Amino acid sequence: MRGRFWAVLFIIVDWITALFSWSLFFYLRKTLIEKQDFELEINFYLGIFFIPLAWLMLYALQGTYYETRRMFRIRILNMTFLSSLAGSILIFFTLLLDDEVRNYQDYYQSFLLLFGIHFFSAVTIRLILTSILVSTVRKKGQGFKTLIVGGNEKALEIYQELFNLPKNVNEFVGYVNINGVDHLLKDYIPNLGKLTDLEMIIEKYVIEEVIIAIESSDHDRLKDIIVRIDDGKTKIKVLPDMYVILAGSVKMTNIYGALLIEITSDPMPYWQRAIKRVMDIVLSFVAVILLIPFYIFSAIAVKMSSPGPILFLQERVGINGKQFKIIKFRTMFVNSEAAGPQLSSSNDPRITKIGRFMRKTRLDEFPQFINVLLGDMSLVGPRPERQFYIDQIVKIEPQYLHLNRVRPGITSWGQVKYGYAENVDQMLQRMKFDLIYLKNRSLALDIKIMFYTIIIVIKAKGK
Numbered sequence: 001m002r003g004r005f006w007a008v009l010f011i012i013v014d015w016i017t018a019l020f021s022w023s024l025f026f027y028l029r030k031t032l033i034e035k036q037d038f039e040l041e042i043n044f045y046l047g048i049f050f051i052p053l054a055w056l057m058l059y060a061l062q063g064t065y066y067e068t069r070r071m072f073r074i075r076i077l078n079m080t081f082l083s084s085l086a087g088s089i090l091i092f093f094t095l096l097l098d099d100e101v102r103n104y105q106d107y108y109q110s111f112l113l114l115f116g117i118h119f120f121s122a123v124t125i126r127l128i129l130t131s132i133l134v135s136t137v138r139k140k141g142q143g144f145k146t147l148i149v150g151g152n153e154k155a156l157e158i159y160q161e162l163f164n165l166p167k168n169v170n171e172f173v174g175y176v177n178i179n180g181v182d183h184l185l186k187d188y189i190p191n192l193g194k195l196t197d198l199e200m201i202i203e204k205y206v207i208e209e210v211i212i213a214i215e216s217s218d219h220d221r222l223k224d225i226i227v228r229i230d231d232g233k234t235k236i237k238v239l240p241d242m243y244v245i246l247a248g249s250v251k252m253t254n255i256y257g258a259l260l261i262e263i264t265s266d267p268m269p270y271w272q273r274a275i276k277r278v279m280d281i282v283l284s285f286v287a288v289i290l291l292i293p294f295y296i297f298s299a300i301a302v303k304m305s306s307p308g309p310i311l312f313l314q315e316r317v318g319i320n321g322k323q324f325k326i327i328k329f330r331t332m333f334v335n336s337e338a339a340g341p342q343l344s345s346s347n348d349p350r351i352t353k354i355g356r357f358m359r360k361t362r363l364d365e366f367p368q369f370i371n372v373l374l375g376d377m378s379l380v381g382p383r384p385e386r387q388f389y390i391d392q393i394v395k396i397e398p399q400y401l402h403l404n405r406v407r408p409g410i411t412s413w414g415q416v417k418y419g420y421a422e423n424v425d426q427m428l429q430r431m432k433f434d435l436i437y438l439k440n441r442s443l444a445l446d447i448k449i450m451f452y453t454i455i456i457v458i459k460a461k462g463k
Contacts (some may be wrong), residue, residue, distance in 0.1 A: 054091075055118075070087060080123045144171060146171060148175040212236065266441070283372060312324045316386060316408070329367060382437070
């Protein structure tokens with residue numbers, strides 16, 4: 001709720017600032033540059049309605065209204081400069097370039113005037129609001145609710161260092177002890193439970209940050225804890241060892257901050273995630289329209305291949321563990337899993353002749369563009385699995401649950417590199433590619449995966 005309040009406040013302030021800067025620019029451009037009398041005209045009214053909305057969209061793409069409480073002055077200054085420059089260039093080429101001018105110098109003056117008015121008015125009010133936000137977060141009871149995992153000397157050392165910072169933003173709710181001994185923190189903050197209760201404690205106390213105060217060299221224990229609590233929302237920080245310090249993995253954004261590594265759940269910037277979702281919707285809508293003839297032909301082919309329905313709906317696990325029905329063209333005979341869930345193989349007798357061709361070309365996956373439009377899937381992302389197989393995989397590799405932090409995809413790096421999995425061991429092999437994708441995902445990587453998927457479809461070389 002606190003984060004939403006500040007996000008709404010930033011939106012209101014940004015809208016007012018954009019309205020003011022456009023109105024002032026319109027007036028000064030008419031009177032100073034064009035040497036004309038200022039008159040209210042249709043372009044002015046259209047501008048004060050659409051221009052502020054355009055600025056808000058640009059700010060939203062930057063991630064200004066995402067985790068607003070974590071904003072700081074240097075960041076807001078940098079973001080405002082970049083957005084003001086990009087927005088002014090966009091407005092100049094879309095609205096101002098076609099205007100009649102006396103000479104090209106008027107163009108330069110108009111652009112500089114637009115950029116200068118918007119940037120200085122926006123950055124001034126934003127810096128004031130950010131300063132109020134920062135001072136508010138530093139007040140007692142307003143900081144980020146923080147849980148320490150560990151109760152030994154390391155945990156006490158981290159607590160005292162952060163608590164005594166002149167600009168502390170952590171509100172320590174309590175700690176969870178690991179070994180059941182060495183409760184050195186008990187005199188400072190309450191013990192909230194055992195390590196087995198970690199997920200319940202985070203949910204109950206609405207924890208925003210978790211500091212794992214054990215040596216980063218204790219890889220197995222660290223991996224187990226991180227896999228359990230990494231939900232993409234809670235900030236996770238761990239102690240660095242000398243290797244990761246020398247490797248450059250410790251990133252500091254505050255000179256007063258403690259020496260901690262923040263675990264990055266999603267390397268894709270917010271603006272790329274927003275564009276990715278827009279691309280999903282636009283490209284899927286276009287695909288559904290263009291593929292209508294193909295859908296009709298495929299429906300006839302599937303219907304003639306064997307008795308049964310044309311489409312195959314199956315329960316899969318999507319983002320944040322949400323169940324959804326995946327839509328595919330049927331490639332197997334009806335009741336192929338009468339004996340229970342089974343994975344297909346290269347020479348699976350359950351697959352029809354047309355189904356075998358559709359699997360090689362990935363054509364059976366094309367109806368999933370509808371899943372993308374419904375918000376269940378993305379164009380690129382880890383392939384969704386059934387809960388039956390996820391339970392088996394997690395017993396061997398719990399980090400598989402990380403794949404459920406994002407929308408599953410029609411295609412994935414694992415699908416391109418490995419294809420369909422025939423058993424749990426192959427699922428584990430494919431999972432490695434999807435985990436690497438998850439830790440390196442970007443729009444550029446998504447485009448590469450889509451490109452190679454198209455090649456597989458054209459060459460019919462799918463596994």
